[in-house]
Amino acid sequence: xxxxxxxxxxxxxxxxxxxxxxxxxxxxxxxxxxxxxxxxxxxxxxxxxxxxxxxxxxxxxxxxxxxxxxxxxxxxxxxxxxxxxxxxxxxxxxxxxxxxxxxxxxxxxxxxxxxxxxxxxxxxxxxxxxxxxxxxxxxxxxxxxxxxxxxxxxxxxxxxxxxxxxxxxxxxxxxxxxxxxxxxxxxxxxxxxxxxxxxxxxxxxxxxxxxxxxxxxxxxxxxxxxxxxxxxxxxxxxxxxxxxxxxxxxxxxxxxxxxxxxxxxxxxxxxxxxxxxxxxxxxxxxxxxxxxxxxxxxxxxxxxxxxxxxxxxxxxxxxxxxxxxxxxxxxxxxxxxxxxxxxxxxxxxxxxxxxxxxxxxxxxxxxxxxxxxxxxxxxxxxxxxxxxxxxxxxxxxxxxxxxxxxxxxxxxxxxxxxxxxxxxxxxxxxxxxxxxxxxxxxxxxxxxxxxxxxxxxxxxxxxxxxxxxxxxxxxxxxxxxxxxxxxxxxxxxxxxxxxxxxxxxxxxxxxxxxxxxxxxxxxxxxxxxxxxxxxxxxxxxxxxxxxxxxxxxxxxxxxxxxxxxxxxxxxxxxxxxxxxxxxxxxxxxxxxxxxxxxxxxxxxxxxxxxxxxxxxxxxxxxxxxxxxxxxxxxxxxxxxxxxxxxxxxxxxxxxxxxxxxxxx
Amino acid sequence: xxxxxxxxxxxxxxxxxxxxxxxxxxxxxxxxxxxxxxxxxxxxxxxxxxxxxxxxxxxxxxxxxxxxxxxxxxxxxxxxxxxxxxxxxxxxxxxxxxxxxxxxxxxxxxxxxxxxxxxxxxxxxxxxxxxxxxxxxxxxxxxxxxxxxxxxxxxxxxxxxxxxxxxxxxxxxxxxxxxxxxxxxxxxxxxxxxxxxxxxxxxxxxxxxxxxxxxxxxxxxxxxxxxxxxxxxxxxxxxxxxxxxxxxxxxxxxxxxxxxxxxxxxxxxxxxxxxxxxxxxxxxxxxx
Numbered sequence: 025x026x027x028x029x030x031x032x033x034x035x036x037x038x039x040x041x042x043x044x045x046x047x048x049x050x051x052x053x054x055x056x057x058x059x060x061x062x063x064x065x066x067x068x069x070x071x072x073x074x075x076x077x078x079x080x081x082x083x084x085x086x087x088x089x090x091x092x093x094x095x096x097x098x099x100x101x102x103x104x105x106x107x108x109x110x111x112x113x114x115x116x117x118x119x120x121x122x123x124x125x126x127x128x129x130x131x132x133x134x135x136x137x138x139x140x141x142x143x144x145x146x147x148x149x150x151x152x153x154x155x156x157x158x159x160x161x162x163x164x165x166x167x168x169x170x171x172x173x174x175x176x177x178x179x180x181x182x183x184x185x186x187x188x189x190x191x192x193x194x195x196x197x198x199x200x201x202x203x204x205x206x207x208x209x210x211x212x213x214x215x216x217x218x219x220x221x222x223x224x225x226x227x228x229x230x231x232x233x234x235x236x237x238x239x240x241x242x243x244x245x246x247x248x249x250x251x252x253x254x255x256x257x258x259x260x261x262x263x264x265x266x267x268x269x270x271x272x273x274x275x276x277x278x279x280x281x282x283x284x285x286x287x288x289x290x291x292x293x294x295x296x297x298x299x300x301x302x303x304x305x306x307x308x309x310x311x312x313x314x315x316x317x318x319x320x321x322x323x324x325x326x327x328x329x330x331x332x333x334x335x336x337x338x339x340x341x342x343x344x345x346x347x348x349x350x351x352x353x354x355x356x357x358x359x360x361x362x363x364x365x366x367x368x369x370x371x372x373x374x375x376x377x378x379x380x381x382x383x384x385x386x387x388x389x390x391x392x393x394x395x396x397x398x399x400x401x402x403x404x405x406x407x408x409x410x411x412x413x414x415x416x417x418x419x420x421x422x423x424x425x426x427x428x429x430x431x432x433x434x435x436x437x438x439x440x441x442x443x444x445x446x447x448x449x450x451x452x453x454x455x456x457x458x459x460x461x462x463x464x465x466x467x468x469x470x471x472x473x474x475x476x477x478x479x480x481x482x483x484x485x486x487x488x489x490x491x492x493x494x495x496x497x498x499x500x501x502x503x504x505x506x507x508x509x510x511x512x513x514x515x516x517x518x519x520x521x522x523x524x525x526x527x528x529x530x531x532x533x534x535x536x537x538x539x540x541x542x543x544x545x546x547x548x549x550x551x552x553x554x555x556x557x558x559x560x561x562x563x564x565x566x567x568x569x570x571x572x573x574x575x576x577x578x579x580x581x582x583x584x585x586x587x588x589x590x591x592x593x594x595x596x597x598x599x600x601x602x603x604x605x606x607x608x609x610x611x612x613x614x615x616x617x618x619x620x621x622x623x624x625x626x627x628x629x630x631x632x633x634x635x636x637x638x639x640x641x642x643x644x645x646x647x648x649x650x651x652x653x654x655x656x657x658x659x660x661x662x663x664x665x666x667x668x669x670x671x672x673x674x675x676x677x678x679x680x681x682x683x684x685x686x687x688x
Numbered sequence: 689x690x691x692x693x694x695x696x697x698x699x700x701x702x703x704x705x706x707x708x709x710x711x712x713x714x715x716x717x718x719x720x721x722x723x724x725x726x727x728x729x730x731x732x733x734x735x736x737x738x739x740x741x742x743x744x745x746x747x748x749x750x751x752x753x754x755x756x757x758x759x760x761x762x763x764x765x766x767x768x769x770x771x772x773x774x775x776x777x778x779x780x781x782x783x784x785x786x787x788x789x790x791x792x793x794x795x796x797x798x799x800x801x802x803x804x805x806x807x808x809x810x811x812x813x814x815x816x817x818x819x820x821x822x823x824x825x826x827x828x829x830x831x832x833x834x835x836x837x838x839x840x841x842x843x844x845x846x847x848x849x850x851x852x853x854x855x856x857x858x859x860x861x862x863x864x865x866x867x868x869x870x871x872x873x874x875x876x877x878x879x880x881x882x883x884x885x886x887x888x889x890x891x892x893x894x895x896x897x898x899x900x901x902x903x904x905x906x907x908x909x910x911x912x913x914x915x916x917x918x919x920x921x922x923x924x925x926x927x928x929x930x931x932x933x934x935x936x937x938x939x940x941x942x943x944x945x946x947x948x949x950x951x952x953x954x955x956x957x958x959x960x961x962x963x964x965x966x967x968x969x970x971x972x973x974x975x976x
Contacts, residue, residue, distance in 0.1 A: 111913070117802070124738050124914065127914055128907060129907070130904060131903070131904050131906070131907075132904065133930075135913070137910075240932060242930075
């Protein structure tokens with residue numbers, strides 16, 4: 025399916041030229057009318073050109089139109105393309121597209137009979153042209169991704185509703201998701217229903233499958249894709265499936281670390297891709313994956329995904345927060361078309377994202393996360409039991425006070441959400457991503473309506489969302505008048521690490537691994553010698569590993585990322601193996617998986633790089649996923665032989681692995 | 689049992705139209721009969737339906753009788769002269785096929801033998817007279833027959849606004865010649881039937897309302913553009929748009945169920961044309 029910048033295509037299959045002319049007249053120059061004269065050509069073009077609509081007219085001999093109509097309807101590639109059967113000049117029976125028997129068995133989306141006057145070409149008449157334009161237009165409109173339209177349209181405040189998928193096939197949680205989606209589809213206040221992917225790292229019914237069902241209910245689904253449970257092939261395969269079934273909206277997330285609720289124990293964390301790399305994959309798929317198979321170039325049909333990512337501005341430390349923004353920069357560069365925030369209640373933080381986008385010259389729409397927060401959930405979040413979700417002590421106290429009311433704080437809770445809606449809209453967010461445990465559709469609609477009603481007064485509510493984290497860092501200085509941020513950046517006072525280790529590592533690096541250094545020029549032939557020696561190579565690999573275990577706790581991935589993470593190993597020291605920046609789960613600088621025990625390696629990396637004034641590198645350095653072909657091989661040899669991911673940067677020419685015989 | 693007998697017993701009669709096979713294999717026809725026979729009172733077989741050459745309905749009606757399913761045989765004015773019509777009626781009577789519905793039949797130009805000659809030796813009223821004469825032991829020329837038939841004669845009528853004035857006149861003649869019940873062309877709007885029931889009330893004949901299942905929005909539009917006597921309202925067409933195949937089957941059944949529920953108090957029965965969706969007939973009847 026073509027992207028919006030391209031000219032949209034309409035395929036007209038008919039042995040009568042008049043129909044194609046009519047279609048071109050009806051649709052104008054923003055559409056390309058592709059013509060096919062017979063069944064074979066029609067079928068081929070329908071499969072290869074990805075038309076937005078297929079118009080089928082009379083084909084010789086009688087019966088061909090019906091046959092082709094059936095094949096298009098049943099074919100995997102074509103079955104979801106709107107199919108219109110058009111009869112022109114119906115007075116002449118032998119020139120009709122379908123016989124009576126065929127017409128009564130028709131499965132096309134639409135049948136139009138266009139009758140002209142005697143001797144006049146239909147394409148000169150206004151009425152049939154208008155009718156055709158209307159009918160084709162209707163189908164084009166139905167194919168639009170209404171969520172994408174809403175997100176990208178500055179005049180629409182987009183609303184998504186988050187549903188949490190639960191464990192089990194036939195449980196009330198699933199029943200409620202479908203019921204909610206049905207209501208949302210009917211009432212048309214929500215632009216997309218999003219479904220979480222194994223939330224909290226717990227096993228749950230597949231979001232992909234639920235979203236496919238939700239799509240059928242007549243509302244756009246938003247699939248969460250977490251990289252915790254799927255490797256790159258599984259991601260690609262799921263994405264192909266979703267594309268084929270017309271599910272186009274994806275939210276790419278690292279994913280919470282697997283929980284202990286798995287079958288017979290905690291599952292293996294995958295994290296083969298991170299969200300930046302996932303976005304790159306989708307971007308590639310949208311352009312049409314191009315690869316070589318058996319010496320032949322194969323280009324896959326482009327997909328039509330609308331992919332977004334998340335950001336958490338609710339971080340306490342400068343190092344934590346900057347990591348989030350550096351990674352966001354990469355996500356946008358990788359093709360994120362929208363952003364959804366993590367859960368939080370500090371409006372100055374929400375505002376900060378918009379300010380960062382503006383100051384960094386990025387114009388990506390952002391949806392503000394609005395979670396309807398009851399005391400119980402607040403308590404859990406306050407205790408950092410939901411990774412990344414920030415509820416401060418003060419907020420928890422406020423909710424605690426509210427629940428003493430007769431309605432147990434319900435009204436206050438809904439009102440808070442409505443005010444967040446109003447403020448988010450007022451500040452310039454593209455929409456709201458609304459969630460809440462057991463939130464009824466009626467409540468959601470109340471929040472939207474109330475939010476719209478309070479919209480004009482949004483500035484009044486800002487002080488109600490003054491929930492800073494303890495000595496929390498903000499990117500910009502506070503604007504005391506509004507309670508939000510000024511354009512002036514705050515000074516970054518966080519103490520860098522002592523430069524010792526990094527400096528040493530850098531020096532060693534520039535001596536040994538810098539292609540321009542004299543030492544490199546001596547080491548390279550040595551490396552080649554070792555690489556080609558069946559006796560030396562295993563010994564060298566073993567010794568290198570041993571040394572790196574002592575220094576970096578090396579896991580022998582063979583595609584070393586020490587240079588990318590301030591000489592910290594993301595394979596051994598980041599439970600989620602993040603090579604492009606921090607995940608959203610850190611808490612007061614601690615790792616999501618080891619709170620109060622281990623610092624997030626990206627916090628450490630920031631501090632190390634800051635010591636040399638190089639922290640910006642985190643946001644500039646796009647790291648590809650680990651190449652598992654190199655697993656348990658010597659990363660130094662891989663480096664010198666140009667086999668690892670750094671070759672793309674250093675320009676070291678690739679030399680194949682001798683024992684593998686050929687360059688894979 | 690005669691259709692009129694069933695109506696006299698106070699039953700809301702349900703007949704179902706199943707296409708006669710185009711060819712000599714009739715397994716498919718009988719499979720479809722098995723799908724509907726528990727739910728309907730009679731199965732109706734068309735006579736070269738929609739001007740497409742098919743197996744003569746008498747053979748199918750005979751097979752129906754062997755399976756204890758009440759047959760209704762259609763007979764058109766288009767394909768036979770008065771000799772053939774009368775001899776076929778005698779054949780039907782001989783085999784015990786007694787429910788006959790008389791119709792004009794579609795124009796040959798719509799069918800699969802477009803060069804065929806349309807006979808129209810007798811019109812519908814004349815065929816009805818022939819059958820009534822046979823019930824009295826005579827043929828159309830007044831000759832005495834060996835024994836008399838026992839036909840229950842009905843007529844197929846259109847009630848679309850376009851042909852209504854002429855239609856009502858024709859219907860009156862048909863009733864005068866001995867038609868005992870009326871089956872209508874497919875209807876989709878209860879108010880159209882209501883109007884017809886008002887104007888037909890003076891005929892004092894039971895009316896069985898026709899209803900063909902809609903298989904897709906495009907098929908419904910096709911009916912509107914290509915079949916003069918049928919009109920599917922836009923609302924129903926819209927209701928059918930944008931569904932998957934599976935959902936469409938449900939939507940279609942629902943449309944039929946709702947229609948029948950609405951017309952049930954107005955008429956004496958429904959003539960359901962499943963258009964190949966015989967397997968859903970029992971669902972529909974159960975839902976009534």
